[in-house]
Amino acid sequence: xxxxxxxxxxxxxxxxxxxxxxxxxxxxxxxxxxxxxxxxxxxxxxxxxxxxxxxxxxxxxxxxxxxxxxxxxxxxxxxxxxxxxxxxxxxxxxxxxxxxxxxxxxxxxxxxxxxxxxx
Amino acid sequence: xxxxxxxxxxxxxxxxxxxxxxxxxxxxxxxxxxxxxxxxxxxxxxxxxxxxxxxxxxxxxxxxxxxxxxxxxxxxxxxxxxxxxxxxxxxxxxxxxxxxxxxxxxxxxxxxxxxxxxxxxxxxxxxxxxxxxxxxxxxxxxxxxxxxxxxxxxxxxxxxxxxxxxxxxxxxxxxxxxxxxxxxxxxxxxxxxxxxxxxxxxxxxxxxxxxxxxxxxxxxxxxxxxxxxxxxxxxxxxxxxxxxxxxxxxxxxxxxxxxxxxxxxxxxxxxxxxxxxxxxxx
Numbered sequence: 001x002x003x004x005x006x007x008x009x010x011x012x013x014x015x016x017x018x019x020x021x022x023x024x025x026x027x028x029x030x031x032x033x034x035x036x037x038x039x040x041x042x043x044x045x046x047x048x049x050x051x052x053x054x055x056x057x058x059x060x061x062x063x064x065x066x067x068x069x070x071x072x073x074x075x076x077x078x079x080x081x082x083x084x085x086x087x088x089x090x091x092x093x094x095x096x097x098x099x100x101x102x103x104x105x106x107x108x109x110x111x112x113x114x115x116x117x118x119x
Numbered sequence: 120x121x122x123x124x125x126x127x128x129x130x131x132x133x134x135x136x137x138x139x140x141x142x143x144x145x146x147x148x149x150x151x152x153x154x155x156x157x158x159x160x161x162x163x164x165x166x167x168x169x170x171x172x173x174x175x176x177x178x179x180x181x182x183x184x185x186x187x188x189x190x191x192x193x194x195x196x197x198x199x200x201x202x203x204x205x206x207x208x209x210x211x212x213x214x215x216x217x218x219x220x221x222x223x224x225x226x227x228x229x230x231x232x233x234x235x236x237x238x239x240x241x242x243x244x245x246x247x248x249x250x251x252x253x254x255x256x257x258x259x260x261x262x263x264x265x266x267x268x269x270x271x272x273x274x275x276x277x278x279x280x281x282x283x284x285x286x287x288x289x290x291x292x293x294x295x296x297x298x299x300x301x302x303x304x305x306x307x308x309x310x311x312x313x314x315x316x317x318x319x320x321x322x323x324x325x326x327x328x329x330x331x332x333x334x335x336x337x338x339x340x341x342x343x344x345x346x347x348x349x350x351x352x353x354x355x356x357x358x359x360x361x362x363x364x365x366x367x368x369x370x371x372x373x374x375x376x377x378x379x380x381x382x383x384x385x386x387x388x389x390x391x392x393x394x395x396x397x398x399x400x401x
Contacts, residue, residue: 030401037144037399064400071397077151098143098398109150109393 022059029059036068048072056085063093067102079110142401149392156341156351158388163288164197165344167281168205170268172259173298174333176369180204183295183337183377190381195389200285207292208259211268214277218270262336265294272340275347282344289388290342293352296335297373302360303329332360333369335376339384353387355380 036051049072055065070085086103166187171179184204192199310324338354357376
């Protein structure tokens, strides 16, 4: 009985604190994402990649982190990584038209490159 | 809808969406497209010459060599070798003849002209008798005429020897067919009309027309000067047609058509960047 009460209490603590943890993770990840945007706008794409990779690690359910990461990978010519990041972003937020449009533009270039490779 | 149009529409829609949101940032990006082939083992490139045929108004061999050399000089990191243009048609014909002789009397195959020696270059005085050359060139009218001569591209010894003479560069060769052509059919054009109320309108009009123009069919072959083997090849076909009233010189048409192909040719050898924009999100 005592053990059961302990278990219930632990579950309660976890269920109450989980959203708080998630919020903390999102806040922390968002700081990285914002800094990444600032540096990307200055053309410092490698630093931006580092920031967005951190954001994606801290909060693996943050679509913006993956969208931005995909763009940066694309800019660096790392197409396979870009594709995976776009797909993850769309998996997290399938109805986001901005991510979808970014992905469509990426695919057009990627397809062209693949066509060349297969010639 | 072509992929390019779709991309333009998507880009426009993207711009509209971005302008309506605060947490998104449109950024310009340059996506690097890697060259179609690895040119890292080469520092130099030799645009050797082409099997050319078709219209007699344009020396497609000489013009193609000149154009590609000038493009590569300004848009590639490879050093362009300034050598005499190989009369490839003559050499290919010689090699064919020699092949026949080899089986008969064991004669050696045609060898490339020496680099510093008296090359029968097309931009200088050619050594071949004019009549013989005319006969050879007259034969090349279409792809079928070219086919039997294309064996020269597989002659590893020939290309290896050229490679040795120029210190193992990347060799660019191939064939260029530039032919006049005519096509008749319905053409849609826009015509301005004035209606009963005096308003100007543009209406599409379909007219039967016989148009004349040119077809350019180059095939670029990239050969490793160290081994004489083909590394990569790529063929193109471009066409231009003009209305009967237009009189466009053949050479202008040739350059018009080559202009369409040159970016793709350059992207074989060097990294190209595609400019675009994407939307970053917070």
